[in-house]
Amino acid sequence: MQQLVSELLNGNRRAAARLISLVENDDPQKRELLREIYPHTGNAYVIGVTGAPGSGKSSLVDWLLKELRRDALTVGVIAVDPTSPFSGGAILGDRIRMQDHAMDQDIFIRSMGTRGSLGGLSRATREAIQVLDAFGKDIILIETVGVGQSEVDIVRTADSTLVVLTPAGGDSVQTIKAGIMEIADIFVVNKSDLPGAERTATEINMMLDMKSDAPWRPPVVPTVSVANEGIEELWKSVQDHRRYMEESGRLIDVRRERVSRELTEQVEYLVKSHIWAQVKEEIKLDDLVGKIVNREQDPYSAAGELLETIDFYGKDT
Numbered sequence: 001m002q003q004l005v006s007e008l009l010n011g012n013r014r015a016a017a018r019l020i021s022l023v024e025n026d027d028p029q030k031r032e033l034l035r036e037i038y039p040h041t042g043n044a045y046v047i048g049v050t051g052a053p054g055s056g057k058s059s060l061v062d063w064l065l066k067e068l069r070r071d072a073l074t075v076g077v078i079a080v081d082p083t084s085p086f087s088g089g090a091i092l093g094d095r096i097r098m099q100d101h102a103m104d105q106d107i108f109i110r111s112m113g114t115r116g117s118l119g120g121l122s123r124a125t126r127e128a129i130q131v132l133d134a135f136g137k138d139i140i141l142i143e144t145v146g147v148g149q150s151e152v153d154i155v156r157t158a159d160s161t162l163v164v165l166t167p168a169g170g171d172s173v174q175t176i177k178a179g180i181m182e183i184a185d186i187f188v189v190n191k192s193d194l195p196g197a198e199r200t201a202t203e204i205n206m207m208l209d210m211k212s213d214a215p216w217r218p219p220v221v222p223t224v225s226v227a228n229e230g231i232e233e234l235w236k237s238v239q240d241h242r243r244y245m246e247e248s249g250r251l252i253d254v255r256r257e258r259v260s261r262e263l264t265e266q267v268e269y270l271v272k273s274h275i276w277a278q279v280k281e282e283i284k285l286d287d288l289v290g291k292i293v294n295r296e297q298d299p300y301s302a303a304g305e306l307l308e309t310i311d312f313y314g315k316d317t
């Protein structure tokens with residue numbers, strides 16, 4: 001294990017891939033590994049890219065990679081698809097273009113699906129970010145499909161979040177979920193070669209005007225990702241946002257909030273697993289359920305009694 005971590009710190013790609021698989025599969029050794037890795041994290045800047053299926057996230061990421069490499073930045077890409085059972089090194093059909101970068105030693109691309117991390121995809125993603133951060137990547141790009149709460153959780157890990165929209169059609173601006181409006185630091189109107197692009201941009205701007213008191217006003221950047229149009233501007237906007245985050249002190253604040261949230265989650269996770277490990281061992285949960293179903297006991301006192309049997313501080317945590 002120790003060796004795997006030192007290989008990672010020495011830039012060994014196979015060690016990086018291996019470690020991501022371990023966190024993805026919730027390996028028992030995971031916590032120890034993450035503990036060893038942690039002191040080496042905190043240097044990467046994380047950029048989230050989210051949007052409806054097919055909005056052009058992968059092609060945007062693909063072109064952004066070229067901009068980043070031109071600036072001599074090393075990059076890790078994690079393509080998260082909560083709807084896909086695939087994970088691991090597999091590069092899916094729509095990501096074929098990204099294979100152009102596969103030979104570039106300074107780019108590391110990984111896709112993550114629900115396999116092996118059911119219900120814990122956002123945690124697995126966060127942990128994979130830590131691995132790539134310790135691996136020494138300057139920038140970590142997270143591509144995630146905008147389908148619901150899971151992607152909001154994932155995006156909360158990013159320092160800058162790009163929300164990708166397309167002209168009218170399917171997701172007209174009115175239908176954008178409020179949550180998505182809130183998480184966007186930059187709006188991308190991709191497929192701006194299609195009719196309605198200007199109107200979409202105008203509508204987003206009008207929405208933004210309604211809360212013009214915000215210290216950062218998200219720019220609305222039109223792109224045609226299949227033709228490499230607007231990508232340079234997009235990269236400039238990301239850099240502007242990063243500068244704003246750093247100079248205003250906001251980056252420190254949001255990272256602090258994130259750490260606080262993660263600590264709380266970690267404590268809750270430990271408490272839960274500690275408690276349930278004992279409950280399952282010592283009490284016949286089924287019997288108790290049976291009694292509650294038969295109205296011999298109520299769930300409120302049953303829960304209280306359960307807790308009374310638990311040794312909170314004994315055993316290992």
Ligand SMILES: Nc1nc2c(ncn2[C@@H]2O[C@H](COP(=O)(O)OP(=O)(O)OP(=O)(O)O)[C@@H](O)[C@H]2O)c(=O)[nH]1
Pocket residue numbers: 051052053054055056057058059060094145190191192193194223224225226227
């Ligand atoms: N006309 C036009 N088509 C585009 C543009 N960008 C992407 N596309 C097309 O849209 C389709 C989806 O592009 P992707 O980059 O795979 O989109 P995605 O958001 O990563 O898709 P998922 O990962 O499946 O959610 C592809 O067929 C692209 O060729 C664009 O700027 N204009």
Ligand SMILES: [Mg+2]
Pocket residue numbers: 057058059094143
């Ligand atoms: Mg994609």
